[in-house]
Amino acid sequence: MKSLRTLLIAACIGPALALTSRQTTSQTAFVDLNTTLGKPEHLASGWIYGIPDNFPNQIPSSWYTDVGFRWGKGGGAQLGSTGQRGWVVSLDDYKGRFASTLANYKTCRALGADFHIYVHDLWGTDHAGGKNGKWPGDGGDFSDYDKFVRQLMADVAANMDLRYVTWDIWNEPDIQPYFWVRSAQQWVDLYVRTHKAIRSNRALDAMKISGPAIGFAPGPSNSFWTTWLPQAVGNNTIPDFYTLHLLGGINDVTYDPAYTNTSLASLLKKYNAPARQVFVNEYAAAEEMVPSGYIWWIARLERYGMFGMLANWLGGTQLHDLFGGLLTKEKNPAAYAATDYAPAAGYPVYRYYGTNMTGQRANTTGSADRWLDVYATVGADRVRMLAGVRVHTGTYSIVVRGLGAVGYASGAVVGVDAYSFDGASTKAVVGMVGTSRGKTSYSVVNDAITIVVHQTANHTGWAFEFDVKR
Known part of the structure; x- marks a missing residue:
């Protein structure tokens, strides 16, 4: 890690928030050590694709386990050689994509992670021929698609432990012309018949179903959501996971889990739909693939109890x-068979999240202006916090309350160690851990301390730690 442009300014100030002139209370996040929320489950530790198509695969297992790897997803996307282009081309081309899918599944299961199937990629939407091509249900005819579903059901039943598998019915039907080029209703018809086919197959009873995997955020003006949800309710085809994609970028509030948590709940209430676990099975826009963005997403997903898989903006073999x-x-990161793996800017963040953050999760609140968020744990040895200003700059603060719960009386001194995670590239090599930025002493006032961060490099993320005294 090279020179740091982000300066941490530490001051011994209490919860009354002696803020600088460039800072407002809207730029303050909170950690409450009096309230814990259960053991860390690494809700954000997963990604789509990103796993080599061989088993055992060429990436050593420690690269996975150190980040607390929870789930992966695959289906053979972007494979273009003969025999790897998907069902829409031929049965043999489907078999090639299923081989990729099965290899990714085996890797996930060997590491204790669940696996989600990208069914649209097994169909071969990238080889379907666009608007003039072949899509399920064209002319009201689903017969070929039904054959595809029967083939895939037989293959997953024969080759996978379905307790750890989720069938994602169709990906981003509203992101046209990439994964769907027909009407919302034709896609809903596909969804309903697929759900019913799976649930009528007793061999698949243990497998979960996810949907709708709509690319744009849920809300009353999203016609794909409002077309799908009432029909899913009416046909008794509600999935096991409600899947969302939150990829809209940092300036669109509708892609913030704080917004979608409420907007989805309103839609479910309107259409009398049951509650389900929410799975953001693609999160973070390309511009957010930096430490500050990764941390913001981790904190957001953890707060709202959403499962998450990091989006993948790479292409080809990468x-x-x-x-x-x-x-x-x-x-050369483009050398697919090379095994000289190294951490890019985000890996140390997820390694800290998956390895260091132990004990109990603490209750947190993000800043009111939406830019800063924090995730915190109370371990047997230390309190640890990840803080990220979402690809943004400014002066922010973190108020840590409830110091008495970890052994600090009023007037006690808390020595806080700071670490930075730097780098703005998914290609450049960085260190395996964050860079130490020293220790600062804070006096406890009214059971709290305040840490002030001057964020001048929008990519930098932070970790803060201090000892538990009890």
Whole structure:
């Protein structure tokens, strides 16, 4: 890690918030050590693709386990050789994509992670021929698609432990012309018949179903959501996971989990739909693939109890490698068969999240202006916090309350160690851990301390730690 442009300014100030002239209370996040929320489950530790298509695969297992890897997803996207282009081309081309899918599944299960199937990629939407091509249900005819579903059901039943598998019915039907080029109703018809086919197959009872995987955020003006949800309710085809994609970028509030948590709940209430676990199975825009962005998303997903898989903005063979950009290679990240793996800017963040943050999760609140968020744990040895200003600059503060719960009386001194995570590239090699930025002493006033961060490099993320005294 090279020179740091982000300066941490530490001051011994109490919860009354002696803020600088460039800072307002809207730029303050809170950690409450009096309230814990259960053990860390690494809700954000997963990504789509990013796993080599061989098993055992060429990435050593420690690269996965150190980040608390929870789930992966695959289906053979962007494979273009003969025999790898998907069902829409031929049965043999489907078999090639299923081989990729099965290899990714085996890797996930060997590491204790669940696996989600990208069914649209097994169909071969990238080889479907666009608007003039072949899509399920054209002319009201689903017969070929039904054959595809029967083939895939037989293959997953024969080759996978379905307790750890989720069938994602169709990906981003509203992102046209990439994954769907027909009407919302034709896609809903596909969804309903697929759900019913799966649930009528007793061999698949243990497998979960996810949907709708709509690309744009849920809300009353999203016609794909409002077309799908009432029909899913009416046909008794509600999925096991409600899947969302939150990829809209940092300036659109509708892609903030704080917004979608409420907007989805309103839609469910309107259409009398049951509650389900929310799975953001693609999160973070390309511009957010930096430490500050990664941390913001981790904190947001953890707060709202949403499962998450990091989006993957790489292409070609790199799509099937490099953990979606968390890893790079010492010489050439585009060299698919090379094994000289190294951490890119985001990997140390997820490694800290997956390895260091132990004990109990603490209750947190993000800043009112939406830019700063924090995730915190109370371990047997230390309190640890990840803080990220979402690809943004400014002066921010973190108020840590409830110091008495970890052994600090009023007037006691808390020595806080600070670490920075730097780098703005998914290609450049960085260190395996954050860079130490020293220790600062804070006096406890009214059971709290305040840490002030001057964020001048929008990519930098932070970790703060201090000892538990009890």
